[in-house]
Amino acid sequence: MKLMEEKILSEGVILPGGVIKVGSFLNERIDTLMLKEVGAEIARLYKDSGATLILTIESSGIAIAVAAGMAMGLPVVFAKKSKTAKKDDDVYKALVHSFSHGKENHVTVRKEYIQAGDKVLVVDDFLTHGSALNGLIAIAEDAGAEVVGCAAAIEKGFQMGGDNLRARGYRVESLAIIDEMTETEITFR
Amino acid sequence: MKLMEEKILSEGVILPGGVIKVGSFLNERIDTLMLKEVGAEIARLYKDSGATLILTIESSGIAIAVAAGMAMGLPVVFAKKSKTAKKDDDVYKALVHSFSHGKENHVTVRKEYIQAGDKVLVVDDFLTHGSALNGLIAIAEDAGAEVVGCAAAIEKGFQMGGDNLRARGYRVESLAIIDEMTETEITFR
Numbered sequence: 161m162k163l164m165e166e167k168i169l170s171e172g173v174i175l176p177g178g179v180i181k182v183g184s185f186l187n188e189r190i191d192t193l194m195l196k197e198v199g200a201e202i203a204r205l206y207k208d209s210g211a212t213l214i215l216t217i218e219s220s221g222i223a224i225a226v227a228a229g230m231a232m233g234l235p236v237v238f239a240k241k242s243k244t245a246k247k248d249d250d251v252y253k254a255l256v257h258s259f260s261h262g263k264e265n266h267v268t269v270r271k272e273y274i275q276a277g278d279k280v281l282v283v284d285d286f287l288t289h290g291s292a293l294n295g296l297i298a299i300a301e302d303a304g305a306e307v308v309g310c311a312a313a314i315e316k317g318f319q320m321g322g323d324n325l326r327a328r329g330y331r332v333e334s335l336a337i338i339d340e341m342t343e344t345e346i347t348f349r
Numbered sequence: 350m351k352l353m354e355e356k357i358l359s360e361g362v363i364l365p366g367g368v369i370k371v372g373s374f375l376n377e378r379i380d381t382l383m384l385k386e387v388g389a390e391i392a393r394l395y396k397d398s399g400a401t402l403i404l405t406i407e408s409s410g411i412a413i414a415v416a417a418g419m420a421m422g423l424p425v426v427f428a429k430k431s432k433t434a435k436k437d438d439d440v441y442k443a444l445v446h447s448f449s450h451g452k453e454n455h456v457t458v459r460k461e462y463i464q465a466g467d468k469v470l471v472v473d474d475f476l477t478h479g480s481a482l483n484g485l486i487a488i489a490e491d492a493g494a495e496v497v498g499c500a501a502a503i504e505k506g507f508q509m510g511g512d513n514l515r516a517r518g519y520r521v522e523s524l525a526i527i528d529e530m531t532e533t534e535i536t537f538r
Contacts, residue, residue, distance in 0.1 A: 183459065183462075184461070184462070188426060188427060188429065188458070188459060188462055189424055189425070189426045189462040190415060190418065190424060190425040190426075190427075191424055192415060192418035192419045192422065192423065192424060192425060193422065195415065195418075195419065196419050218407070218408035219407040219408040219411060219427070219429075222408060222411045222412055222415075223411055223412075223415045223425070226379060226381060226384065226411075226412045226415050226416065227415065227419070229379065229381035229384075230381045230384065230385050230416070230419075233381065233382060234381065235378055235379060235380055235381060236378070236379040236381060236412070237377060237378045237379075238377060238379075238408070240377065240408075269377070270372065270377055272373070273372075273373070273377055273378040
């Protein structure tokens with residue numbers, strides 16, 4: 161998606177360690193004109209997928225999932241994060257490692273919000289090592305639902321999370337894939 | 350807003366202590382068809398406000414703020430929560446008390462995302478005692494911005510946060526106001 165690549169080039173801030181900050185349009189501050197187009201593009205890509213539910217993770221996945229959900233007329237469920245494991249039989253659980261923040265989160269989805277038979281589109285803002293998407297896929301499959309695919313706004317191709325998912329047979333669509341990043345230059349796939 | 354009242358009556362779950370659970374359509378699970386109408390209604394209410402920015406708080410405010418932002422063509426900024434105070438001069442800070450969770454959060458907004466001269470519409474899912482909205486208003490006013498009003502999906506009128514803000518001169522629009530709640534009955538204003 162040309163617009164996402166242009167936004168990354170014009171507003172993204174490259175930090176040491178292969179980190180790119182997109183807080184001015186995709187994260188803390190959200191450009192809703194761009195977001196509407198992101199939702200429309202995910203809807204276009206997955207229009208024939210039969211998806212019945214969009215699954216994401218708080219907080220930064222919510223805006224993109226909601227934009228896609230509005231464009232597709234589908235409900236959105238977001239997994240909650242907590243530092244400690246919950247003793248709760250009413251939730252599906254996964255452990256998600258954040259490489260950018262260097263911490264682990266227990267993520268949960270209440271069992272009543274995802275059903276066997278659901279066709280789940282998993283959505284997040286960033287796809288790097290893939291830990292969040294892997295956790296959400298595990299939760300969907302625990303519920304007996306089928307994962308019809310994944311969508312991310314930005315994928316860092318060099319961190320392999322997306323290609324590992326593709327190798328496992330999942331459909332993964334990222335609106336911009338960064339294959340190389342130096343302090344001064346970004347190369348898209 | 351009739352739709353919000355109907356949703357509360359049909360899907361809300363009343364818990365002890367004046368708590369109403371709306372996780373099936375407004376929180377963990379989001380009904381995006383309803384959300385689109387929520388965004389349109391907030392846009393209608395504030396169409397002449399001159400708002401330039403929507404300010405909310407993670408996580409559960411994001412969906413509503415994004416729906417309103419898309420309907421109004423405005424950017425959304427969400428305040429981040431953390432358990433501990435950050436020593437960071439680049440952020441505006443407030444302390445927010447959650448009565449439903451019984452804990453305090455430090456909330457922050459990066460200074461670059463809100464400007465003196467902005468006209469800020471403050472949005473959240475719930476308005477109860479008003480601590481979150483008060484914190485967001487304080488942050489906006491610290492930045493030298495003007496608060497043109499507040500919008501909440503659901504206000505619990507008996508917890509006074511909304512009326513206290515109105516008494517201080519703020520415009521507060523809630524899509525449903527619960528004035529009384531027993532274990533079996535909900536009375537709207």
